[in-house]
Amino acid sequence: MSTELIELTAAQAAERVRAGEISAEQLFEAYRERAAADELNAFTWVADGPPDANSNAQLPLGGVPLAVKDLFCTEGVPSQAGSRILEGYRPPYTATVVRKLAEAGAPLLGKTNQDEFAMGSSNENSGFGPVLNPWDRRRVPGGSSGGSAAAVAAGLAPWAIGTDTGGSIRQPAALCGIVGCKPTYGACSRYGMIAFASSLDQAGPLTRNVTDAALLLRHMVGHDKCDSTSVPFPEEIVMPRSEDLKGVRLGVPEELTGADGGVEPGVKASFDATLELAAKLGAEIESCRLPHAPHALSAYYLIAPAEASANLARYDGVRYGLRVDGELDLTTMYSRTRDKGFGAEVKRRIMLGTYALSSGYYDAYYGTAQKVRTKITEDFRQAFERFDFIVTPTSPWTAFELGAKTDDPLAMYLNDFCTVPMPLAGIPAISIPSGLSDGLPVGFQLAGPAFSERRLLDAAYALEQVIGFDGSEARR
Amino acid sequence: MLDRDQVLHVARLARLELSEDEVEHMATELSHVLGHIEKIRELNLEGVPPTSHVVDVVNALRPDEPVPCLPVEVVLAAAPVPVEDGFGVPSPGAA
Numbered sequence A: 001m002s003t004e005l006i007e008l009t010a011a012q013a014a015e016r017v018r019a020g021e022i023s024a025e026q027l028f029e030a031y032r033e034r035a036a037a038d039e040l041n042a043f044t045w046v047a048d049g050p051p052d053a054n055s056n057a058q059l060p061l062g063g064v065p066l067a068v069k070d071l072f073c074t075e076g077v078p079s080q081a082g083s084r085i086l087e088g089y090r091p092p093y094t095a096t097v098v099r100k101l102a103e104a105g106a107p108l109l110g111k112t113n114q115d116e117f118a119m120g121s122s123n124e125n126s127g128f129g130p131v132l133n134p135w136d137r138r139r140v141p142g143g144s145s146g147g148s149a150a151a152v153a154a155g156l157a158p159w160a161i162g163t164d165t166g167g168s169i170r171q172p173a174a175l176c177g178i179v180g181c182k183p184t185y186g187a188c189s190r191y192g193m194i195a196f197a198s199s200l201d202q203a204g205p206l207t208r209n210v211t212d213a214a215l216l217l218r219h220m221v222g223h224d225k226c227d228s229t230s231v232p233f234p235e236e237i238v239m240p241r242s243e244d245l246k247g248v249r250l251g252v253p254e255e256l257t258g259a260d261g262g263v264e265p266g267v268k269a270s271f272d273a274t275l276e277l278a279a280k281l282g283a284e285i286e287s288c289r290l291p292h293a294p295h296a297l298s299a300y301y302l303i304a305p306a307e308a309s310a311n312l313a314r315y316d317g318v319r320y321g322l323r324v325d326g327e328l329d330l331t332t333m334y335s336r337t338r339d340k341g342f343g344a345e346v347k348r349r350i351m352l353g354t355y356a357l358s359s360g361y362y363d364a365y366y367g368t369a370q371k372v373r374t375k376i377t378e379d380f381r382q383a384f385e386r387f388d389f390i391v392t393p394t395s396p397w398t399a400f401e402l403g404a405k406t407d408d409p410l411a412m413y414l415n416d417f418c419t420v421p422m423p424l425a426g427i428p429a430i431s432i433p434s435g436l437s438d439g440l441p442v443g444f445q446l447a448g449p450a451f452s453e454r455r456l457l458d459a460a461y462a463l464e465q466v467i468g469f470d471g472s473e474a475r476r
Numbered sequence B: 001m002l003d004r005d006q007v008l009h010v011a012r013l014a015r016l017e018l019s020e021d022e023v024e025h026m027a028t029e030l031s032h033v034l035g036h037i038e039k040i041r042e043l044n045l046e047g048v049p050p051t052s053h054v055v056d057v058v059n060a061l062r063p064d065e066p067v068p069c070l071p072v073e074v075v076l077a078a079a080p081v082p083v084e085d086g087f088g089v090p091s092p093g094a095a
Helices: A002-007 A010-018 A024-036 A096-103 A146-153 A170-176 A210-218 A265-280 A293-314 A330-341 A344-357 A363-386 A409-416 A421-425 A453-467 B004-013 B020-042 B072-076
Strands: A043-046 A066-069 A108-112 A159-164 A179-182 A202-207 A249-253 A284-288 A389-393 A429-437 A440-447
Touching: A002 A024, A010 A024, A010 A210, A024 A043, A024 A108, A043 A146, A066 A096, A066 A146, A096 A159, A108 A146, A146 A159, A146 A170, A146 A202, A159 A179, A159 A210, A170 A179, A170 A429, A170 A440, A179 A210, A179 A453, A202 A210, A210 A429, A210 A453, A249 A265, A249 A363, A265 A284, A265 A389, A265 A429, A265 A440, A265 A453, A284 A363, A293 A344, A293 A363, A293 A409, A293 A421, A293 B020, A344 A363, A344 B004, A344 B020, A363 A389, A363 A421, A363 B020, A409 B020, A429 A453, A440 A453, B004 B020
Parallel strands: A066 A108, A066 A159, A249 A284, A249 A389
Antiparallel strands: A043 A108, A159 A202, A179 A202, A179 A429, A389 A440, A429 A440
């Protein structure tokens, strides 16, 4: 029975619970047992029993349990953002999106491991150890929402939420063979999300398929008075059901799909095969230009660290988390606490960001990056005059081996080549599995104009049906 | 590009007491990353306005009405050194 439950998609499970065919409590317990026996280090905390799960049975999400990236604050439950500086921190309040999903009937199953403060593309930067990829445990799951991606791919959770700043939902989704969607900036409230780069951070779903992503996203979006950058979502997100792509114009940007991005041959082959399927469904496919996209990575690695250096100033050993004690003056207490509590990558980014904002370098680095951001946004605006969506591989590579890139920060950053332009422009994008290369999942990315989620999900759904990706191997 | 003195200066601004090893690593790694990033400075960006935020929201205001906040003991529960009704800190001058 338990295996049958696990093989249901989240939307199917919600439907069965609501129809009274399975019990919400039984469903929760089936997943709770799997999550508690996690061998991938995907979870940092697992609920010790079902909440009043049956009370969710009539709600839209039917009591289907939710895995939540550690950086979402959850009242009374450890929320450490993958950092030792927040070890054991239990916040006094809950993030808006987690609360909204719980109110819609998706109770908290557990908190998932992640790169420290969401800084990373492999999950090797977690203060609580790396997460393993369920397709091959010698390999990384991607990052920074690697725990959420691995948990969903391995069937340890029916669905999960994560956050995306430069690709942190889409890239791990691609490397784990699941669906990941980064919504338009402002679509979901950031209240209660432990901040990395505030002008880029967005919450989004990581799910087994596009329908589950739509169902979860539908209950995540909306204005929140606690986040003044959140906006009312202009339309209801309905379940996708498109069966073709007739008249849909897809732009293939030369800059993000050619050799410059270092796209692996196996990834390129899967991408090209998906374009052929799209053409068969009636899509019009043409190459296009995003002239400034190759500079997105540089702009991103100035803007995000700059914002992070300001956001992470709050970890000072005073109000929560770690403090290094001793006969110290105030400044030394701050400096020693921060040196001890932060991991190597977080320190690197704080240093990079502080440097980019420092007197004498501000205009040359941060100021320039903000102007490049404008150019990237304009590139997309022009492209969307001719195309409905821009499509690229999600990640230039499939999952790499643990330790393969940890000695070279720049090589690690290049992983984000195809995913950073979208958050810089604030536009939504989705990654769906397009197949396997040497037994490892490949992701196909579609990006659309701001607030085009409904159409984006529809197009992704149509493609998903013809791709017919089978992720069941990772759940065994 | 970044020398040892610059690293120490930035670390002081960032309130990070880096170890000797970290200082050395940081100089090499940051120089390597900045070497790549530098390329954007070759772009002609004259007259291009900077983007600091992508959402067109200006001055999100709300009525100035008092609402309840978290009780002091709840807020202090996570503090490493609570002192009476506040956060305990070392004296800025103490050594």
